[in-house]
Amino acid sequence: MNQHPPSGLIGYFLFLLISVGSLSAQNADQTFDRLSVAYVNQAMALSPVGATQTGDHRFDSMLDEVSESSRNYRLAFYERFLKLVDSIAGEELSRDRQVDAALLKNRLKSGIWRLTVLKEWEWNPLVYTRLTGGAVYSLMARDFAPLIQRLNHVADRLELMSSLFPQIRRTLKAEKVPRIHAETAVKQNRGVLNLLDNMVLPVAHQLNDKDQKRLNAAVKAARKAVEVHQQWLEKRLLPAANGNFRIGAELFDRKLAYALQTPLDRQQVRERAESEYRRVREEMFEVAKRIYLKQFPFTEFPEQTSEPYQQAITRAALEITYLDLPDRDGIVKVAGDQVQEAIQFVREKKIVTVPDAPLEIILMPEFRRGVSVAYCDSPGALDKGQKTYYAVSPLPEDWNETQVMSFLREYNLWSMHDLTMHEAVPGHFLQLAHSNQYPSVIRALLSSGPFIEGWAVYSERVMVNQGYLGGDDRLRLINLKWYLRGIVNAMIDQMIHVDGMTEQEAMGLMIEGAFQEEREAAGKWIRAQLTSAQLSTYFVGTLEHWDLRNTVEKQRGDEFNLQNYHDQLLSYGSPPVRFVRALMLNEPIPE
Secondary structure, eight states: OOOSOTTHHHHHHHHHHHHHOOGGGSOHHHHHHHHHHHHHHHHGGGOHHHHHHHTOOTTTTOOOOOSHHHHHHHHHHHHHHHHHHHTSOGGGSOHHHHHHHHHHHHHHHHHHHIIIIIOHHHHOTHHHHHHHHHHHHHHHSSOSSOHHHHHHHHHHHHHHHHHHHHHHHHHOOGGGSBHHHHHHHHHHTTHHHHHIIIIIGGGGGGSOHHHHHHHHHHHHHHHHHHHHHHHHIIIIIHHHOOBOSOOHHHHHHHHHHHHHOSSOOHHHHHHHHHHHHHHHHHHHHHHHHHHHHHHSTTOOOOSSOOHHHHHHHHHHHHHHHTTSOOOTTOHHHHHHHHHHHHHHHHHHHTOSOOOOOOEEEEEOOGGGTTSOSEEEEOOOTTOTTOOEEEEEOOOOTTOOHHHHHHHHHHTOHHHHHHHHHHHTSSSHHHHHHHHTTSSOHHHHHTOOHHHHHHHHHHHHHHHHHTTGGGGOHHHHHHHHHHHHHHHHHHHHHHHHHTTOOOHHHHHHIIIIISOOOHHHHHHHHHHHHHOSSGGGHHHHHHHHHHHHHHHHHHHHGGGOOHHHHHHHHHTTOSOOHHHHHHHHHTOOOOO
16 A cells, blocks of 8 residues: 655655755744645555545555554654654744644644553554545545546445555553453444445445455455454454553643643543533523423422532423424435525524535435534535535444433434534534634644534534524523533543543533433543543533633623624634634634
């Protein structure tokens, strides 16, 4: 498998040094711009599948390598680029480029740390199920090129899979793989075959006879390679998987710092989360009383109430919202109808400009299931004009009636509205459509999870505060419940990986503390084991968005305009909120 530029590493760096030039020959902005172009052009070669997902289609016929030599290549690339970026005097850069330089440094340092310290490549098999599934899905999901061309590239990649799977098996160290990761990989591995059966073979007849014959042969070989790997996962990896899914304080703190890019450390996140946890539960009780009174208008609430009393009233009000359930097989249709309703409201209330970008609601591909209920799959930064997918996971067919009802109660129609606001409008779909309009490609590639997730959670509350769905308290209660979920996400993220929180303790906090249904809590327990630091991004990003909004609103006073503020906020792309704050308020750019 050929992944790297033909010139090789030494030749590439020689070219890079010549092309970038010295600071004496050009100003700092020009130097950084050339560095950025070089980084974007060459970083794509490190992962052909990632390049396709980003919208760089130079490597669509190639497949990633996962060998030791490829890791060494990547490490040398990161280290050399970091030296080059460090050689540019930051104070000589324009403010926008100071932000981009800080993002690039963080990405390079994070990349070095992940390769040399975290080492997921040797203990996380989900890295590879995402890779094999993504190799096909990224070529077939969007019409960035003629179908014939994309099908031929699918064949190219399938022909390489027979070499990829043995690399994966040599790379993974079974004794370091946590059992939950091995179990999930067993479930996900065959997802690539589902893609072939549902996305590739139904349109393969459009190829000429020669190319169709090649594709069919490649599919047959890939099926065999996947099945061989499946047997290895089930009979070799799973029985030997004995790694600890808890990554511990040292790794968690460093990963959290790279992920959040915020001044808040783990303890500060914990303190703010616990404070918000108490406040939101109290607010939920006040909203719940109004809902309860509509159902039981002669109720008289005592002035002083105990925590168990508040818990009971809040649960009773939530039970009223759970009366409105979607059909088991109707979740995708419900999401589609709700997207249009949300778009209309955002435009009517002038909350934020809605970009003219295509959006499609789909069933979540099998190879991505088992981690989250829904996600927004926006086109890559280099793929202009392509569709965004709002993907919703179907209910597992092996669930019993109790499990199905638990899920539908959690994702009742009011919750589906909140989910749609988060994933689509005015959440991820809308925000990322704005972000992709920012001219800096490097910033689009180095987007901030806390900014993106924080905006999605923040925007839910904006919709509720603006009176969405007639200002119905049932939506407000559900929205508070979802925000409480985000708060608890940040708490269990560190409590599981650092403090040794047990499954029973986590389930208790999620079900009793955050009013989650058993199926949602069970799924989150799995997700928290499979990931680390990511569950904190929602809460921290939300805090930063509200802090910035409150500051700007106070400064602008009567001149504050919600749509103008949001359009300006989203005009900077998706950098960490502290950088947006500096740009909006003309403050010094953070280091």
